[in-house]
Amino acid sequence: MKCLVCNSTITGQYYQDYWGNKVCQSHIDNHEVTFCISCGSFVRFSDSTGDGRSLCNSCMASVISDAEQVEKLKKYVLRKFMDIGVFFNDKFLDSVNIDIVSPQKMAEIRKQPVNFQNKGLTQTHSCNTLGGRFLGFKDKFKHHIYMLSYLPKIEFTATLAHEILHIWQIENGIQLPPLKCEGLCNIGSYIIYENMSAQKASYYKKNLMESPDPIYGDGFRLIYSIYEQSGLEELFEMAKNYKL
Numbered sequence: 184m185k186c187l188v189c190n191s192t193i194t195g196q197y198y199q200d201y202w203g204n205k206v207c208q209s210h211i212d213n214h215e216v217t218f219c220i221s222c223g224s225f226v227r228f229s230d231s232t233g234d235g236r237s238l239c240n241s242c243m244a245s246v247i248s249d250a251e252q253v254e255k256l257k258k259y260v261l262r263k264f265m266d267i268g269v270f271f272n273d274k275f276l277d278s279v280n281i282d283i284v285s286p287q288k289m290a291e292i293r294k295q296p297v298n299f300q301n302k303g304l305t306q307t308h309s310c311n312t313l314g315g316r317f318l319g320f321k322d323k324f325k326h327h328i329y330m331l332s333y334l335p336k337i338e339f340t341a342t343l344a345h346e347i348l349h350i351w352q353i354e355n356g357i358q359l360p361p362l363k364c365e366g367l368c369n370i371g372s373y374i375i376y377e378n379m380s381a382q383k384a385s386y387y388k389k390n391l392m393e394s395p396d397p398i399y400g401d402g403f404r405l406i407y408s409i410y411e412q413s414g415l416e417e418l419f420e421m422a423k424n425y426k427l
């Protein structure tokens with residue numbers, strides 16, 4: 184058994200990552216090595232993002248950072264959703280702004296401390312006039328998606344899918360308690376992990392399925408059990424008909 188860092192045969196205590204790599208315990212204890220914040224593989228300690236996160240080389244190579252990539256991935260997500268009957272009036276959500284922001288900026292918008300686990304956020308403003316409401320016009324919504332910087336492609340796409348399902352729920356007047364709301368959005372991430380060919384998808388899927396979070400994890404498992412019984416199309420049909 185060789186150490187990934189010093190290449191010597193490991194005799195004492197060691198750490199192992201999800202991918203089966205092993206390192207001497209001392210490398211972790213001495214902060215030479217940490218886990219890639221995205222894929223969980225061992226990585227030399229480096230502030231590769233400039234804000235305290237360490238990303239491995241392969242994750243770094245697929246980081247999404249420009250508007251053209253974002254547009255492509257948004258269309259990819261929306262096409263996957265169309266396949267299961269999830270549509271928008273604004274077919275490709277051209278009216279939705281998607282910005283990539285730093286963890287600091289994300290925290291400011293959320294009015295919460297910096298947390299690298301906050302990878303996406305959707306803000307919605309509804310616009311209507313009193314007169315319009317009086318005449319029975321429906322509120323129009325304006326959505327803004329904020330995406331955390333330095334997300335590798337698969338994580339970015341799964342997070343975007345989650346946020347887009349928030350928009351879908353709002354546009355369809357679906358008001359679910361947080362457990363079901365976030366659980367349904369996480370099904371969007373699940374669809375991406377199942378469909379997008381990515382070497383590391385299994386790790387992200389495992390994290391999603393085994394998340395100990397009482398809202399995001401339990402919510403996902405609850406909605407996932409309905410999906411297993413009824414299938415994806417039926418699941419979203421149930422949501423649309425307020426039967427979830």
Ligand SMILES: [Zn+2]
Nearest residue numbers: 186188189207
């Ligand atoms: Zn070693």
Ligand SMILES: [Zn+2]
Nearest residue numbers: 219222239242
């Ligand atoms: Zn990585």
Ligand SMILES: [Zn+2]
Nearest residue numbers: 345349365368
């Ligand atoms: Zn959410």
